[in-house]
Amino acid sequence: MPEITGAAQRTQARRRLVALALLIVALVFAIMPAQFGLLAQSTRAGLPTNTPRGGSGSTGGGSEVVTATPAPVTQPFQAKLCADCLRVRIRATPGTAGEVVGFVPPDAQFSVVARSNDALWLQIVLLDGSSGWVSVDFVRGFDGKPFSNAVIDGLPIAGEAIEASVTPTSSLGIPAFLSGVTSNARTIFLKGRELGNAANVFVRIGDSITVSPNFLFDIGVGKVDLGGYGVLGSVIDFYKNGQVRGGNSFTIQPIAAGGGWASEALFIPGYSFPEVCGQRTPLVCELEVTKPAVALIMIGTNDSGSGSPDTFGNNLRTIVEITIKNGTIPVLSTIPPKNIDEDQTRRVDAFNRVIRQVAQFYEIPLWDYYYSMAQLPNNGMSADGLHPSVPPNGRVYSFTPENLQYGYTLRNLQALQVLDTLWRLVQQ
Secondary structure, X not given: OHHHHHHXXXXXXXXHHHHHHHHHHHHHHHHHHHHHHHHXXXXXXXXOXXXXXXXXXXXXXXXXXEEOOXXXXXXXXXXXXXXXXXXXEEEOOOOOOOOEEEEEOOOOEEEEEEEEOOOOEEEEEEOOOOEEEEEHHHEEOOOOOOOOHHHHHOOOEEEOOOOOOOOOOOOOOOOOOEEOOOHHHHHHHHHHHHOOOEEEEEEEEEOHHHHOOOOOHHHHOOOOEOHHHHHHHHHHHHHHOOOEOOEOOOOOOOOOEOOOOOHHHHHOOOOOOHHHHOXXXXXXXXXXXXXXXXXXXXXXXXXHHHOOHHHHHHHHHHHHHHHHHOOOEEEEEOOOOXXXXXXXXXXXXXXXXXXXXXXXXXXXXXEOHHHHHOOOHHHHEOOOOOOEOOOOOOOOOEOXXXXXXXXXXXXXXXXXXXXXXXXXXXXX
């Protein structure tokens, strides 16, 4: 009997184990469909769903369906500044009218959370939680490239961009080709006055287009026919009375300009007028010796032939910073078109974008010579495709409608208009 009882007990134990195993299997199968359903649901989360179409025929088993495609929305993304961007301002509101509340550290990473209505300003949040607005021109991905328009446009709009008004104002207004004449120019001018700069002296900085005798020289020796622009006579007299280096601003030989010069030439010690400058660079020597209130700067035509826009941008920022440090208002001019080939046309466009961005960054005047030249016959350029054209009569100082169809005549008129605007709105 004891042996039979032991066998029975072992049989019952095995049955209980089998029953328990079956129960576990049943529970697992009961739970798994729900788990698989959740997995399937999460896998399909990004797919459009079918929705009944409204109107007749939208009820019952035969209802029609459409695919609802949600509007693309860009989520906040991580970004940084461009590699050579320094002292990028953070503003309380989008646009140059926004109050400057700080500067973005050059190596900072931040979140881009929104954009302005014109997509030219981005709202960012720094790692310390501070936030504000910066220009889209200075924001890059971690690959160093700017974000596409599609990415920027997909951000929510969180503000309206407002640009700073000109201070002070004048009833005569500002020419359409000139922008960026803000109170910052007045600040630079006042600093220059403390440094001993002469209000009625300007300098020309650039390459062969600047150093050419076709640019302003005739006006300084009394050859000028203002035509319908007689109001400019006063500013001509103002600058002709500013005697410096044995002449006036129109007639003196530029120290910081030369034929074939690229932007690097402005930084070469002893490169120009060594008898006057010694080992000073052409740019520093011009500013220290001539002590001008205004610098008309057009450089980049030679850089754009085969150079890098990034390198040019670094050089141009250095030029601007040195000029401002010396209390001289830098007026940046875009370079004229090149009538050579499509590649050079694209390169001119790229370099002019750099010039416009630098002018905006430093809040300094921008003379858009390129824009005006593009309206003229043959883009206002001579047969060589590299230099502005001269009227057949050679009178680049006569501002008749016929002569103003040529590049150098237009440049002379616009230079006087730039000087007149700064004289009226900034220097007085």
